[in-house]
Amino acid sequence: MSHNPLACPPRFRRLLRYIDEHLQSELSIDQLSEVACCSRFHFQRQFAAWMGLSVGEYVRLCRLKRASLQLAFRQLPVTSVALDCGYQAPESFSRAFTRLTGQAPRQFRLQPDWPGWASHFDPLSRHRSRQMKPLLTIEQVDVVEVPAIWLAVLEHHGDPRLLGDSIRRFIRWRQQHGLSPQRHATYNLFYNDPEQTPAAEFRLDIAVAVPQPVSDSAAGITSKLLQGGRCARLRHVGSDDGLGAAMQFLYGQWLVQSGESLRDFPLYCQRLRFFPDVAEHEAELDLYLPLAPLATEQQASPGIASG
Incomplete structure (x- = not known):
């Protein structure tokens, strides 16, 4: 469909x-x-x-x-x-x-x-x-089991127009610690919708996968555990201009038809190919929508654990 x-x-x-x-x-x-x-x-x-x-x-x-x-x-x-x-x-x-x-x-x-x-x-x-809205189908979404991952996180709070400053700070910190995107996966955690959230209340995490908890208070870096569990995964190819439409598709189309329930954990993505390193329409990321455990699974509902 x-x-x-x-x-x-x-x-x-x-x-x-x-x-x-x-x-x-x-x-x-x-x-x-x-x-x-x-x-x-x-x-x-x-x-x-x-x-x-x-x-x-x-x-x-x-x-x-x-x-x-x-x-x-x-x-x-x-x-x-x-x-x-x-x-x-x-x-x-x-x-x-x-x-x-x-x-x-x-x-x-x-x-x-x-x-x-x-x-x-x-x-x-x-x-x-x-x-240039993405042309999406239900078949493009798969349900995967995601392992727990430690993240080094820079939290952005406030005006989304100033997100570029947070990205610059995070890039510098990664470079200082040798955490290249080629060897250490890049994540964003989306806590709210910038189109529906007052600028002062906007929140987004910029994160990199690390083998163990990392903390650098001077640089504003905290450690968080991306809890493992079931997720709906959708590959988004193209500009972030179409990312909102891809998110709406997951919530408004796929979730309704799948009969799945959501887990108490924010929508997040792993970035795979970055604009401006590639042409804007060739940028890639995987969106992950956290799902509740199956009824047969005996496990607690996960959240974000700070280290």
């Missing part, structure tokens, strides 16, 4: 994936209209009517979004960031970045203005989440 009606023609979904894959390349109107199987005489008007942005503005925002995350979360030289995002010279990249965000690339790298950043890129996220 299909969950979402097709939000846009398949040829335009293919076009958006193509743009994500080729942000470093020259993207002409003739080239993009050919990918969209659309007459170049009508392409620009069709794209703007469907997406709510001109194709030129859409490409520019996608390029600068990727660039901003590379600047904030990765240690790439500004010149490399500029080339990777389709700018032939760092000077033109710097002008475009500063004009949009109000901060020069190096200034943004040192101290990002995340609320200002959100005001420029949230419209792009809204358009993408509306037009």
Whole structure:
């Protein structure tokens, strides 16, 4: 059973994936209209009517979004960031970045203005989440038994627009302790919905799997046990802009049809492939919805244990 009606023609979904894959390349109107199987005489008007942005503005925002995350979360030289995002010279990249965000690339790298950043890129996220909803089916969800895992956790409390600062702190701490994403799995625990929660009450854990409890109060790192148990697992491929729709599918479609009951433990994910290291539509994570034990199992309902 299909969950979402097709939000846009398949040829335009293919076009958006193509743009994500080729942000470093020259993207002409003739080239993009050919990918969209659309007459170049009508392409620009069709794209703007469907997406709510001109194709030129859409490409520019996608390029600068990727660039901003590379600047904030990765240690790439500004010149490399500029080339990777389709700018032939760092000077033109710097002008475009500063004009949009109000901060020069190096200034943004040192101290990002995340609320200002959100005001420029949230419209792009809204358009993408509306037009690129994941196409999900019940068959994509499986029920798995998850082992208990120790996590080193940085808790984010407050305005979700400032989450980038918490991510930067956590990345630095991981690097200092040699906990690379390639060898130590990355998790997020979702305590509430940012769309329905006052900003001051928003909570999210940023976590890494560790072999034993770890605590670093100076860095704000605590230890938590991700309790083992049954979970519904759904692979989400693509931008976090579609993550809310994937969560709604688990609660609103799969859970109702499965007849399962929920465990007293938050929804969480394991991140597998990261944007901006891969194209945005290629990012991957597994969502885990904790389920109650089967009636035949004799075990207590688990929670989050702090170490």
